[in-house]
Amino acid sequence: MNDVKLTSTLAFRLGTLGAVVTERFSARLAGHGLKPKHIGLLTVLESGTATSQLDIAKLMNVAPSLVVSLADRLEELGAIQRERDLSDRRRQTLTLTEEGRELLATCTAAAAELDSELTDGLDPEETEALRSVLRTLARRNGLPAD
Template sequence: MKAKSSSAAADPETSFLEGQSGFYIRRLHQIAAALFMEHTADFGVTPIQFGVMMTAREHPEIDQRTLAQMVRFDTSTIGGVIDRLERRGLIRRNASPSDRRVRLLTLTEEGEKLLDQLIPHAIKARESVLEPLPAPQREAFLTMVKTLVDAHEAIGESGLSEAA
């Protein structure tokens, strides 16, 4: 049976994706990551590396598993991220005094300095993402996104890495 051709399928203004929230959420994530990389290019840090460093700063001596849960990445993926930060001398893994199998994470002095330099650029990246919205709507947008994430959090718990 021959499929019907539809001019609507070829028209991006009326395509099925036009009405799909997931398409726009994924696209906004791509844009946000690209803007972050643009604003922070001189530092060579990815958005997830930034998130790991900020979480390690805010929670000194955090274990790797808890950090992975906090940044919503699976433990094997976060291990690679931490490996790269450790090789750069930005984060240090220490054995837990109570359980030698557990690794506690600490930002190094170099990591602290880099983060201090990086934060203003990360803020500019966030502002660039939100800039098209009128100022009063920016906070409302973030509140709505957080509401959606919180409401659906359990769904994403089983697959914390991004699907390809």
């Protein structure tokens, strides 16, 4: 007889906690008319790992057509700049503007606030252990490693 509970697996806990946290993060973004994927795109540009829309789509694991609409919105807000690549005029090169960096900083502050709420009451060692292991898991699963 196996009495391991599905709800106590890491998979279940990461999935459900991830959904709760993403939901709360979204709520804080709502004022800007942005969704998590918009911010994901900004973080890609900040990291410098991709600049053309197609490369960004591959990196984010989303359809190229989605990058079009995310970029449309971010350009409209003045957070990014879209420029034709002069050496290959099919490509659009996206770059963060100063306003985009400020927006990203605002979102980072919101995320940091969420972190505080999440870890409030945890032992400092627990919090640090969590940060450490999540960094490892991120790296090993193709997510931004920093």
